[in-house]
Amino acid sequence: MTRVGVLGATGYTGIELVRLLRKHPRVKITYLSSQSFAGKDLREVYPHTRHEDKLQPVDLDKVAEACDLVFTALPAGVSYEIGTVLAQKGLKVIDLGADFRLDNPSVYAKWYNKEIRYSDNLRRIYGLTELYREEIRNAKVVGNPGCYPTSVLLGLAPLLKSDYWNGTVVIVDAKSGVSGAGRTSKTEYAFSEINEAVKPYKVVSHRHRPEMEQELSKLANRPVRVVFTPQLVPMTRGILSSIYLSEVNASLKELLNLYKDFYRDEYFVHVLPEGAYPSTKWVQGSNHVFISLVLDERTGTLVILSAIDNLVKGASGQAVQNMNVLFGFDEREGLDVEPIYP
């Protein structure tokens, strides 16, 4: 059994990792840390887990001794420091924050107000599994993608690697459940504030924008810019991204074939037939992705709709998927959690 630790186990991505890892046949959780609740049992914080595991503070020596792999779900900057140390001690690291996602430290510095410098032998890779599977196999550190970028990159990858579109600007209008904000005590995420509200925030200036642009530019092999409007909607889980591109040079049939080919062997990605549109409800609690394409022929505009569960494929599920790749497990192991419906 591979020994895994979860640092930051009591946030929403942490507790979702615990849900998935407990059922994973190849791993054993050997370390759970929590800054706020160190010393308590997990079930005192989350009675639904029914587990007696002790929550510990982060002691790097003990972590290194107890684990083969750690998932870090920690504040910006902290993951970088802890992850770097643990990687040097020989552990595999999958970080669910942004500290290992951005290739350019100056971009990181601008958006996260912190300085980082990746050491040369870090073998860091951006963990969008479907796109970087081969590279992940040999990585030491995986920067697990953000929730919005996951939904957008999977929606755009086939097109940007093709010749059907030569543009440079993508419009992304994304709607997210509130769990994306994490387990927080801010008034703005209180039930009474969120219920009956659709609320845009950080329009065109959300931190996931540079992450998307980095990856889209690599996919297209030219600079691609994103006009990004994130919005909170009154639900707990799920992201629905609507993506708009103009001047697409292909028929809907060609585009559907392109996408179906691209994702033919992917277990978690599903391209819907013409006329069907995804719902976040179809992925609730699961690692699956539904994508549909709509071509407005009058204007040459392509609409791509992409639905994920922000806490699974958008965070902890993809982290487990990356672990499976890192350790040579079947990629689906521990991820056979079907969506609950309704």
Place this chain on the structure above:
Amino acid sequence: MTRVGVLGATGYTGIELVRLLRKHPRVKITYLSSQSFAGKDLREVYPHTRHEDKLQPVDLDKVAEACDLVFTALPAGVSYEIGTVLAQKGLKVIDLGADFRLDNPSVYAKWYNKEIRYSDNLRRIYGLTELYREEIRNAKVVGNPGCYPTSVLLGLAPLLKSDYWNGTVVIVDAKSGVSGAGRTSKTEYAFSEINEAVKPYKVVSHRHRPEMEQELSKLANRPVRVVFTPQLVPMTRGILSSIYLSEVNASLKELLNLYKDFYRDEYFVHVLPEGAYPSTKWVQGSNHVFISLVLDERTGTLVILSAIDNLVKGASGQAVQNMNVLFGFDEREGLDVEPIYP
């Protein structure tokens, strides 16, 4: 007191009209019709109204005798027939459906599968109050705008009447509360299906698209096309439309000034300061509209965000506003319903 009737009083727009008209100091409800519940009291259908008013079938002679004005909230085609007859009998008619919105009968026929032919002396006008106030004063029949078009047209009118944008394609990504589907028994609108779901529908082919295009083209004085993605979100009331335009030739400051000037004297329309974004929660139950502008300078893309309550400014509230214009009342009368918060 002006005598008003509501034909189709037990749908959601009908019952919202009743809420507003009861408190209106200048009018008296003299006729309430319902096909499904004729013969019953209104409070048997909606106990919260606490009113004993008898719901009647539609008898055009009785309606004509009892009313100076009727609001029609009836199925497509039915409003056209009834509204035409009542207008010829000298009543004012405000229709909350689509039967009097489209200038071109062949467009109506295409989207609604019915033939209509406006009589010459109908003096029909599209009832976006802020844009057609003067024409409404002399109308006989008002085609009250759809909910999505209201949010979009108010968001775009200042720009399309200006020289700051010369484009022809607008992208509209709109999120609506479920009450927009009316009081319906379809399984797809059941609580268990809607909760925890963001669900696009009729992407690029919703009936409100030709309505928007008609009005935007008139505003711009050139053909304008709309790429329109409507989406249901798990809330009861509210529409948030995100509107995207490329190649806008103005600074954010110029744009904000343009909008503030345009709506300077409008009681119900509010242009937010830079950096503030509207929420549907701010308009819940009220006739107000909040608009904000965000300019992505890197790409020249303008993002316009527009929030309304679909049942008030998007339907029954605007209908009352139009009635106020038609009869020379203060435009705010009966509409001093503040949003409930939270």
Place this chain on the structure above:
Amino acid sequence: MTRVGVLGATGYTGIELVRLLRKHPRVKITYLSSQSFAGKDLREVYPHTRHEDKLQPVDLDKVAEACDLVFTALPAGVSYEIGTVLAQKGLKVIDLGADFRLDNPSVYAKWYNKEIRYSDNLRRIYGLTELYREEIRNAKVVGNPGCYPTSVLLGLAPLLKSDYWNGTVVIVDAKSGVSGAGRTSKTEYAFSEINEAVKPYKVVSHRHRPEMEQELSKLANRPVRVVFTPQLVPMTRGILSSIYLSEVNASLKELLNLYKDFYRDEYFVHVLPEGAYPSTKWVQGSNHVFISLVLDERTGTLVILSAIDNLVKGASGQAVQNMNVLFGFDEREGLDVEPIYP
């Protein structure tokens, strides 16, 4: 115009008072205080209000000069101190907290951990309008009832003043929308924690229990005890209290007659016919109360169901109603806010 102040204007009961008072034809808001936001404009905190009013710190001399009446929506103990001073300065005071509700200071001390001592000439009265209307006319200070007690006392008053029940124990199972917790930043009220959750809290030991027992014992003229289970449900507004009493000596018909007689002249209280049950949705945003009675003849158990909007009849609406009584206005003024539906 009567000059009124709201101390604590940016909590949910404060902002609901502002909504109601703005439309009240007899009063003018002359003072708005906020500890957290003093110095800001109200619309910076709540853009939906669209008002430029300056939020001020509490300066008792200024308040006394500016106002004839103050509503206090302040923390426990603070209302007591401020309210006592302002009452001595000759202002009328309506407190929305618990500081003026309990007759027995030792009960207050036990449940609120603070010492209070009402001065002799305070003319303090418990502000359940329908029960204490006459006494309120001459009060200086009104202790506005809690939300749960309002729903329960109105549901029980006719029975407890009758001879139909001689018991001493009442079971109250109450479900509340989350706005009852106020505008708070606690994690437990975050959307993601509340959504899809029914959660009991403070079972049999909620602070509203002694308040209910005080008033029920006065109504019955004997000690009455309440087994009280409050529960949060995933909605913003509304309380539905289910009340159970055993050994009721009357037929349902007699009970319904008793209740209808008791509330015959009450504008805001509605006794439903046999077989109809209230919904919190019927009172959303309004000051109305719906009550129904169900008699389980097999067991002699009476079930009383009572629905209110916790922020209106359960707080700010009843406070305005009490103001109307205090100043001799029509009791309905400022309270003609119909529920929004759906």
Place this chain on the structure above:
Amino acid sequence: MTRVGVLGATGYTGIELVRLLRKHPRVKITYLSSQSFAGKDLREVYPHTRHEDKLQPVDLDKVAEACDLVFTALPAGVSYEIGTVLAQKGLKVIDLGADFRLDNPSVYAKWYNKEIRYSDNLRRIYGLTELYREEIRNAKVVGNPGCYPTSVLLGLAPLLKSDYWNGTVVIVDAKSGVSGAGRTSKTEYAFSEINEAVKPYKVVSHRHRPEMEQELSKLANRPVRVVFTPQLVPMTRGILSSIYLSEVNASLKELLNLYKDFYRDEYFVHVLPEGAYPSTKWVQGSNHVFISLVLDERTGTLVILSAIDNLVKGASGQAVQNMNVLFGFDEREGLDVEPIYP
């Protein structure tokens, strides 16, 4: 592999059975029927399932040939007829409706308006697994309990089998998510009607009352009556039952010991420590049950709080649990679905 069929696969309990059975290591789904959608693929009705299984009409000969066990999720009366035939053909039958729950056909006739007569060799048993495990092993037909009764019986069983309470009347105030109404197109379950509503229905006269009374009376060995108030709350899944009993002759400590002993070996039932109360959110999507006890010593009233997921332990999960017992599998197989949180 045991071959199982689901008759009525497209209702909510049917689709939940499919979710659980697909992951069950010992069974294979060999028959899926749907009256409304026969001839279609399952994924046309529920795209989230991603399965191509053909939905068939009910052909009893084919069912008998294809299956060792059938789950029937069919209308009242239909399950009785089909289940009886299939049992006679040698299949095991687990019915999720009420047709095999009631011992007394005249009680069934009264509440369901249909005549049934159990054949002598049916070996029918009421499928509350924790209470009837031994009997279920030898059953041919299992009447799977209703959702409300499951939550109530598990909450009361230890007490009613003890000497701590000698009463005959139990008050049950239960709150249910809307999925309990099934996949329905009735207007009253539309999102706009349910959102922001707590709504009692069928107070003291719900069909689950005789089912609870039958089982409680057997547990107590004396007639027990239930005053039952079911209520819909705005959530999809979950039941929270609050149960009230007067004159309980035990301390809280004794009661907690009683319950902990009773459920000591039960994997799915959890008795909470003093002062902790269950939430429906803790069981979302899982087969677990949380129970807590609160004793109001002043009045001698015991409050029992019991939370389940109505579609899992309250329906399809318990059906799988019963299948496991019937076929001698580990009772937990196929049921290791952890609750999703948040």
